[in-house]
Amino acid sequence: MRVYVDPDLCSGCGPCVDTCPEVFDLNDDGIAFMKVDEVPEDFFDACRDAADGCPSEAIVIEE
Helix, strand or coil: CEEEECCCCCCCCCHHHHHCCCCEEECCCCCEEECCCCCCHHHHHHHHHHHHHCCCCCEEEEC
């Protein structure tokens, strides 16, 4: 699974960090970014939940 955050769409609201802090964090500008290059399988469901819950649809998942 490949996951990335589109910084142009991210509003910095933070639900992704609340949903999956092992994978997502906010940078100094308040924009979400990936903490890992490759998402561990244990966090696939949480990443999907974060993408589904992203109001700006900034999280993209390629399977």
